Amino acid sequence: MNNRYLAALTLLSQASLIACTPTRVGDQVALNSPATWQHAPNAQTAEKADLKTWWQGFDDPLLNELIDQALAANLDLKIATARVREANAMVTVAEAALYPSLDFSISGGREKRIDRIVGVPSGQGIKLITPTADAVSGGLAARWEIDLFGGRHLQAEAAAAQAEGSKEGLHAAQVGLLAQVTTNYLELRGVQQRTGILQSNIAVQRERLRTLQAFVKAGLANEADLARQQTLLQGTEAAxxxxxxxGEKLIHRLGVLLGEPPESLGSRLTAVGPLPKQAPIMPNLLPADLLAQRPDLRLAQKEVSAAAAGxxxxxxxxxxxxxxxASGGLGALAVGGFPSLADSVxxxxxxxxxxxxxxxxxxxxIAAADARLEQVAANYEKTFLLALEDVENAFVAHRSANDSLGKLTEAEASAEKAYRLVDALYQRGAGNYLAVLDAQRRKLDVSDERAKAETAVSVAMVSLYRAFGGGWIIASSDREMEKALAR
Structure with a gap:
């Protein structure tokens, strides 16, 4: 009898491991992916862009240091890493339901009941007493719910999909972090460059004001010209x-992104540095490639898998x-001074x-789970459309900023040429000093616009790499992923 029972138990256990799941639901979502980008540059480079370390293309050692520090100390990444560990633990909880449970128990006690009277021989005859009983029992109990229709397996699959989704959430946090650090750093360098240009412009306008004051005293200019120059100078100084x-706010933001107090980077970043000139290579992925590359899309797909399993x-x-x-154990009972009785069951x-x-x-x-699946499937489609929008908008922003930069670079060269010509005439005594100052001020105004456009080009490139999901590393294990984050 026991052998047949064990044989049946073995067969059932094997069946539970290989059983099909008749309640399984498909997790495929059809996405309408365009074949090409609408606003991508016509001339794509043949060299493949490195999406993992794209920021190194700016060739700025300080930027690389800030990125390394952010990857090691950013609090959002630490929160996301803890969520990965939590989700992995919940996978173990869900998978544990597939196996038998075995519990050990032991109990004991002493009791004295007044309704139980025992006659005990004594020197004076039979003596009635209420005996004290000591009882001890212990044993093992096993329980196993056979997963005949795959419900437990599907719960484990849902937990595993959620754990994979938490890893994609970590990757998405890393992508966003790298883009934020680089963008804030580039904007800071652009602001510092523009600040230097503005200070030069203020110096030129102050010189023009002093010159006009001298001209007014000499009768060569009127008070209206002097008032207009004062207004122009005060407006420029107000900027x-x-x-x-x-600039100070950008430094504070970088400090927080690096896991430090806002003012901690002041000494490192207050010193004016150049705007990085060398930009990374333009990404040349197709729209369908976003499904594998962007962590938010991978996360949305894992949510669909989890909901389908649910x-x-x-x-x-x-x-x-x-x-x-199955259960079994031993028990012992001792009453008064009588020998103890032992039994096994x-x-x-x-x-x-x-x-x-x-x-x-x-x-x-079931209706709630079905509605949940419908929600996450629609969210997957929406996330894909938003990803396409991100890339197209980044292409448009980069092209627009690049076009503006080209025109402003030409305008700056023309303004520089005009300034040199006017200055040359003044040096030969054939020109007016005020005309020299005006030409210099116009050149500085164009230089400020060129600096803004140059910053916009670099920031648009960062937006492109973020839109393509650049900046995270596919690791084969959690340990390798943690090493990558701590490098």
């Missing part, structure tokens, strides 16, 4: 505090459940249960 404040698990509740159980059992009436609870659970 300086705004630029200074913007729906299948909910449907499995409609089917019967088979439970196997064991029990084997099985049970089958099926839902008949539950006031619609199971059907409602």
């Amino acid at each position: 300086l505090p705004g630029l200074t404040s913007t 729906l299948g698990s909910a449907r499995a509740d409609l089917y019967p459940k088979l439970v196997l159980s 064991y029990a084997l059992g099985s049970g089958l249960s099926a839902p008949i009436f539950n006031a619609g609870r199971i059907r409602a659970h």
Whole structure:
């Protein structure tokens, strides 16, 4: 009898491991992916861009240091890493339900009951006493719910998909972090460059004001010219505090991104540095490549898989459940001064249960899981459309900024030429000093616009790499991923 029972148990255990899951739901979502980009540059470079370390293309050692520090100390990454560990632990919890549970228990106690009277021989005859009983028992109990229709397996699959999704969330946080650090750093260098240009412009306008004051005293200019110059100078000076404040805020933001107090980077970044000139290579991925490269899309797909598994698990509740159980143990009883009595027991059992009436609870659970799957599927499609929008907008922004930079570079060269010609005439005595100052001021105004456009080109390139999902490393294990983050 025991052998046949064990054989049946073995067969059932093997069947549970290889059983098909009739309640499984497909997790494929059809996405309408365009074949090419609408606003991509016509001339694409043949060299393949390195999406993992794209920021190194700016060839700025300080930027590389800031990136390394952010990857090691950023608090958002630490939060996302902890979420990965939490999700991995929940996978173990879900998978544990697939296996038998074995529990050990032991209990003991002493009791004295007034309704139990025992006659004990004594020197004076039979003496009635209420004895004290000591009882001790212990044993093992095993229970196993056979996953006949795959509900438990699907729950484990849902937990595994959620764990994979948490890893993609970590990757997405890394992509966003790298883009934020680089963007803020480039904008800071652009602001510092513009601040220097503005200070030069203020110096030129102050010189022009002093010259006009001298001309007014000499009768060569009138008070109206002097008032206009004062107004121009004061307006230009009013722009300086705004630029200074913007630079300080960018430094504070970088400090927080690097996991430090806002003011911690002041000494390292207050010193004016050049705007990085060398830009990374233009990414040349196709729209369909975003599905594998962008972490937010991979996360959305994992959410679909988890929801599909959850729906299948909910449907499995409609089917019967088979439970196997076994228990065994020893017990001892000692009453008064009598010898203790020991006994051993064991029990084997099985049970089958099926839902008949539950006031619609199971059907409602299935409807909720189905609605959840519909939500995440729609979110997957929406996320893909937003990803396409990100890339197209980044292409447009880069092209627009690049066109502006080209025109402003030409305008700056023309303004520089005009300034040199006017200055040459003045040096030969054939020109006016005020004309020299005006030409210099116009050149500085164009230089400021050129600096803004140059910053915009670099920031648009960063947006492109972020839109393509650049900046995360596919690791084969959590340990390798943590090493990559701590490098």
